[in-house]
Amino acid sequence: MFLTDYIRTVYKGVRSLLTGMKTTGYYFTHARKEIKTEEYPDNRATLTMFDRFKGEVVMPHDENNEHRCTGCQACEIACPNGTIKIITKQELQPDGKKKKAIDTFVYHLELCTMCNLCVVACPSDAIKMAQTFEHSVYDKKQLKKVLNNPGSKIMEGVE
Amino acid sequence: MNLLLTISFSSVASGIHNWLVSTIPNELLAKSVEMVIAGICLLLFLVPLCFILGYMERKVAGFMQMRYGPNRVGPYGSLQIVADTVKLVMKEGLTPTGSDKFLFNLAPVIMVVTCMLVLAPIAFAKDFQIWDINIGVLYVSAISSLAVIGILMAGWSSYNKYSLLGAMRSGAQIVSYELSVGLSLISIVILTGSLKMSDIVMSQETGWWIIRGHIPVIISFVIFVIASTAEINRAPFDLAEAEQELTAGFHTEYAGMKFAMFLLAEYINLFIVSAIAATLFLGGWMPFHIGHWQEFNHIMDFVPSSLWFLGKTFFIIFIIMQFRWTFPRLRVDQLLTLEWKYLLPISMVNTILVTVMAIMGWHF
Amino acid sequence: MSLLGEDYTTEEGEFVINIGPQHPSTHGVLHLKVWLDGETIKKVQPHLGYIHRSIEKMSESLSYRNFIYATSRMDYLSAHINNQACALCVEKGLQIEAPPRAQMIRIILAELTRLASHQLWWGCTGLDLGAVSPFFYAFREREAILEIMEETCGARLTQNFCVPGGIMADIHPNFQKRTKDVLKQIKSKFQEYDDVLTGNVIFENRNKNVGFLTAEDAISFGCTGPMARGSGVSCDVRKWFPYDGYDKVQFDEVLGKEGDCFSRYMVRMNEMKQSVSIIEQLIDNIPEGDFQAKTKMVLKLPKGEFYQRVETARGELGVFIVSDGAASPYRIKYRSPNFSNLSALDHVARGYKIGDLVAIMSTIDLIIPDVDR
Numbered sequence: 038m039f040l041t042d043y044i045r046t047v048y049k050g051v052r053s054l055l056t057g058m059k060t061t062g063y064y065f066t067h068a069r070k071e072i073k074t075e076e077y078p079d080n081r082a083t084l085t086m087f088d089r090f091k092g093e094v095v096m097p098h099d100e101n102n103e104h105r106c107t108g109c110q111a112c113e114i115a116c117p118n119g120t121i122k123i124i125t126k127q128e129l130q131p132d133g134k135k136k137k138a139i140d141t142f143v144y145h146l147e148l149c150t151m152c153n154l155c156v157v158a159c160p161s162d163a164i165k166m167a168q169t170f171e172h173s174v175y176d177k178k179q180l181k182k183v184l185n186n187p188g189s190k191i192m193e194g195v196e
Numbered sequence: 197m198n199l200l201l202t203i204s205f206s207s208v209a210s211g212i213h214n215w216l217v218s219t220i221p222n223e224l225l226a227k228s229v230e231m232v233i234a235g236i237c238l239l240l241f242l243v244p245l246c247f248i249l250g251y252m253e254r255k256v257a258g259f260m261q262m263r264y265g266p267n268r269v270g271p272y273g274s275l276q277i278v279a280d281t282v283k284l285v286m287k288e289g290l291t292p293t294g295s296d297k298f299l300f301n302l303a304p305v306i307m308v309v310t311c312m313l314v315l316a317p318i319a320f321a322k323d324f325q326i327w328d329i330n331i332g333v334l335y336v337s338a339i340s341s342l343a344v345i346g347i348l349m350a351g352w353s354s355y356n357k358y359s360l361l362g363a364m365r366s367g368a369q370i371v372s373y374e375l376s377v378g379l380s381l382i383s384i385v386i387l388t389g390s391l392k393m394s395d396i397v398m399s400q401e402t403g404w405w406i407i408r409g410h411i412p413v414i415i416s417f418v419i420f421v422i423a424s425t426a427e428i429n430r431a432p433f434d435l436a437e438a439e440q441e442l443t444a445g446f447h448t449e450y451a452g453m454k455f456a457m458f459l460l461a462e463y464i465n466l467f468i469v470s471a472i473a474a475t476l477f478l479g480g481w482m483p484f485h486i487g488h489w490q491e492f493n494h495i496m497d498f499v500p501s502s503l504w505f506l507g508k509t510f511f512i513i514f515i516i517m518q519f520r521w522t523f524p525r526l527r528v529d530q531l532l533t534l535e536w537k538y539l540l541p542i543s544m545v546n547t548i549l550v551t552v553m554a555i556m557g558w559h560f
Numbered sequence: 561m562s563l564l565g566e567d568y569t570t571e572e573g574e575f576v577i578n579i580g581p582q583h584p585s586t587h588g589v590l591h592l593k594v595w596l597d598g599e600t601i602k603k604v605q606p607h608l609g610y611i612h613r614s615i616e617k618m619s620e621s622l623s624y625r626n627f628i629y630a631t632s633r634m635d636y637l638s639a640h641i642n643n644q645a646c647a648l649c650v651e652k653g654l655q656i657e658a659p660p661r662a663q664m665i666r667i668i669l670a671e672l673t674r675l676a677s678h679q680l681w682w683g684c685t686g687l688d689l690g691a692v693s694p695f696f697y698a699f700r701e702r703e704a705i706l707e708i709m710e711e712t713c714g715a716r717l718t719q720n721f722c723v724p725g726g727i728m729a730d731i732h733p734n735f736q737k738r739t740k741d742v743l744k745q746i747k748s749k750f751q752e753y754d755d756v757l758t759g760n761v762i763f764e765n766r767n768k769n770v771g772f773l774t775a776e777d778a779i780s781f782g783c784t785g786p787m788a789r790g791s792g793v794s795c796d797v798r799k800w801f802p803y804d805g806y807d808k809v810q811f812d813e814v815l816g817k818e819g820d821c822f823s824r825y826m827v828r829m830n831e832m833k834q835s836v837s838i839i840e841q842l843i844d845n846i847p848e849g850d851f852q853a854k855t856k857m858v859l860k861l862p863k864g865e866f867y868q869r870v871e872t873a874r875g876e877l878g879v880f881i882v883s884d885g886a887a888s889p890y891r892i893k894y895r896s897p898n899f900s901n902l903s904a905l906d907h908v909a910r911g912y913k914i915g916d917l918v919a920i921m922s923t924i925d926l927i928i929p930d931v932d933r
Contacts, residue, residue, distance in 0.1 A: 049761065056759060060755045064261070065259045068259035074262070089712065090714055091715055115625070117622050117626035150629060153720060153728060361577075431690055441585065441915055523760065524686065524690045524757070524760065525915070526762055527916065530766070
């Protein structure tokens, strides 16, 4: 009775070990098929990120160097980290009225957690998330970005 | 082809020996020069061997884990291990303040020296052996158990609690697994009737013991592989190291070249146990022979004997590597349970079976 | 007294070692002071606070929309479920409910998060016990799940996809197809998990009869999640206090019997299968409609106290908000599962070996940022 139990234990143990070795052996012999490594810096040319990937906040400009930002500061309020600072100015309209417009849209990438709240908060779809992710720089100052292009102005019809 | 076969290691070795004896009149001096040459050859063999084993281990691990393994330095990453060695040599060999400096620095040397001593009686090819001592198997099992002194020394002198725990574990482990290794070696000694390595290899001229010896020899082969994995402290028996429990066990405090020596010793040990298993159970350099089929045996002889030896050795090395990358680690009490409740009783019964088989002549 | 000096041992001759804050098996910056007698553990004392970031206090200065993102950084492996808990609590205060479509997407994502978390845990359990290869097999499936997250939520780990009143955006057009593919892949790999770890004799011996926690102790230590269910305590919030439509889903609460490491292990393994079945029930039946309820620009909770509990991958997460009627919470308290589970560690680990401590910690499945917050 003791002996049969003993032999059964040994048999079961050896069998379970061999099952495990079969699995690793399968991966060893089928390495060419099963390897999942992405050789990242080498595959840069073919690497595409998902279109919703949250990499950094950007402000799209059209071909006339016009953006959609009205300077309403909704994003600045929505940001939990104080990532966005908007400096506004008063711009003279052709009809003589004064209108609020952005002077500089400062974006601190080093503070950003990519939570997407600013993009959701924006009423005029002026900012969006870009799919870039290689943000490493040698100097922290380079992470402070101005999103509106120099000389750009607000698009016609965006209120 | 014929020319290639006739220039074997043995003729080169005996040529050098004859030339030395004839040019140097003093026999003692000639012998010592020969020894120095042998030692240098051994070192020249061991360092590339460790590079190959290190590279092989990383590639095997990589493929088993759906990775490429090293693939940046050199073709297919083959120079990665060279780069790592350069890094280790350049690093500062730190000695902790509280440690026993003499023992701390001596321990890695002992580890390397003991495992290089074991290489002496191993037959690398036909008639190519450093020292064909007549108690070869006994010598191997005696010297290989000295490695525990190096580990204990390293753990004790490091002035680190993790190191001490690792060293103490290793002491219990190696002392107990020594028994199973010895008993499984004895089963071949019983069948051969000799402790001499060359005799053991020659006795397998009509077939390797693992084939001729039926199930008992297969059992003792399996026990030998398991127990010697434990003896060289490789996973799943790497309790002295136990990264997840003791960070790095007995070599926690070692860095730079001293750490590299532990690594060197680990790989040489791996090679040695595989070489011994290959010699005793798989016929060493002896080609694959079947009984008295002269034609078949003759065809097999065309493959150089050193290739046979290295092929068998690397096969066993691969199996031990697969152990490491497949199994979880045992706990310290389960390690001893495995030895005293399973391996030792089984190998004792097995020894009796082998003895009966040898007396009755039931093997092929 | 010896080569090792006085400071090595206590007066009773016990050996004191510090495991962590930098140690391979503490999964983060947990610091355990362990009193040993030989290899046997006499006492374990966890030291916390190495990764305290003051998330609760920080949340008090943020608005009800903004504070949710920070909870992704607590239990980062169930980030979505943490966000869901906060969103649910704010919804409770506002007395609104997310539209059915949003609810269903939330729980599909929550179950995917649970799957991904358990997969990482499975790999780490293998790694802690010394088997390295399972770690990579687990990461393969986890990677596939994270790709679903990345495609729909835009982030792999800290999704921040839940907002008060629903979810931030509608699902990606590929979502359903990709999820089904991943489920198929995961289901085909369960057998492999059993081959390489569950059935392995060494693994069984390492986990069986180790780290016992009785049901009474589990309750008195406040353990939740798989840790308590492994001891047979029925405490699944999804069953007892259903939220976001969990009451409409068919699933079993997985309960263990023995309360040792292996039963906790099996609870998690079976929970993975339950999660797969939950997602399979829902994935083709996502109702049409809005993904977000209409809410005001600035959210203000009425004066009062609100509590919402959810089941994360590690146990019960409670969010307690005290509101004084302003636009940001007066006080927020998170009842995190890991903190309570960690408190049982000393009780569970006493009398076992150092190797067992590693097995126990890996089956408790601690996330240290969730302990410290």
